Amino acid sequence: MPESTLYPHVSVDCVIFGFTGEKLNILLISRSGINEEECYNDMKLPGSVIYENEDLDDAAYRVLHELTGIKNIYLQQFHSFGSPERTKNPQDIVWLENAIHMKIGRIVTIGYVALIKIGQKLQNFSDKYEAHWCDINNIGQLAFDHNIIVEKALDYVRLKLEDDPIGLYELLPKRFTEAELRNLHEIIFGTKVDIRNFHKKFLSLHYVVPLDEKQENVAHRAARYYRFDKIIYNQIHR
């Protein structure tokens, strides 16, 4: 893995999506510092300046791996942000120069989207970096232009998952119910779907295979669990 000197002109930022079963979340990093004798405490996207001899995808992967410990991540570049205005806030500059111990001017950042399963293994890693899952509908003012990046990332995943739904199963746990998938659909595409029509389509997805397990201790009829079969999926999608 590339470890050399930093290349402080280009960075990567990762918008990491996770699904709780109820809400769509993204992973944000707490940041605190002092600006003009005022303490502040806000959030930013996980990201990093790239190394001198490091490819962009590798840099995004490095950020993700360090933060979550996960390998084999669904990770896609989606847009680059290079407005000279994006580093105009002096607070951001001070913070960043502290973080990388370099004088920086302008930085162009390459945005990446990652889709992961929210799990418990992850939490340990996250705590070290003060990472928190935040509801996508309830995100405050972020550092730099990160609010814009998040918006664009959302647009991207919606469009992307529309013609390749594989990402939905990156967000769901290994075993999931039909209702969880339906709920995820509704949240991502912002639509109400008809239960019976959804069921019919669901049954026709041969890459979603039923398990012999059902929910337990739920105050209603227990739902069956299913799993996603990547091999069958790849056979179908050319």
Place this chain on the structure above:
Amino acid sequence: MPESTLYPHVSVDCVIFGFTGEKLNILLISRSGINEEECYNDMKLPGSVIYENEDLDDAAYRVLHELTGIKNIYLQQFHSFGSPERTKNPQDIVWLENAIHMKIGRIVTIGYVALIKIGQKLQNFSDKYEAHWCDINNIGQLAFDHNIIVEKALDYVRLKLEDDPIGLYELLPKRFTEAELRNLHEIIFGTKVDIRNFHKKFLSLHYVVPLDEKQENVAHRAARYYRFDKIIYNQIHR
């Protein structure tokens, strides 16, 4: 418009598509130089290192405007390329350092796609920069990683135009025949479409309005001309 010092760490490259009525072309720039006492002559994408205080979109727009003289261009960022390998060819380095009169190390480039109408006005501008329309199926070895960029650009436009066909009308002349649109479809999506089914759909596109003009001096029944109505189009597409 931003004119300051160059920022030789980030560039933009434009993949400019044009349609002759028969073939899909891209606009390439002739490049020549000497490398190890050998003359060479090859092609590259139009592009430029960005300026210190210039936004990415503005830089791409600047490249396009200087080259073609066109304003109001269909222009979209599609992907960024930052492999450390992309500037490994010493010939490319020498050429670029000559061109911008700066020492350069690594450069991350932001890829843009433009769709334009091949016209006569354009040619004057192009000649100055030694620009040439090249059939997309017949492109040799390009400078840097430009072959990879072109491939990715093609993937992008195909996907993009599939769910927003407005770009098709950026490629066609102001007045066009049904056959020209059909032909363009087939070339971009790589499919044969049924003439009668296409006709039925064509008639249902209210934003394609028939003109009272027909082809002249063709050795067969003259086809009607149509034009694209952007206003009607925008009314329909939310």
Place this chain on the structure above:
DNA sequence: ACAAAAGTGTTCTTGATACACCCATGG
């Protein structure tokens, strides 16, 4: 028994596909 979500079919509408002949024009 009741609350809460699971599970399940039919009809209708719409869009996509398959398919073949006559027409207008220039040479």
Place this chain on the structure above:
DNA sequence: CCATGGGTGTATCAAGAACACTTTTGT
């Protein structure tokens, strides 16, 4: 009169949309 591409309709099929009741389980 012939070669070339323009212009047109019908029947079938597949996918999506609308719509309501019974089953299971815990409290």
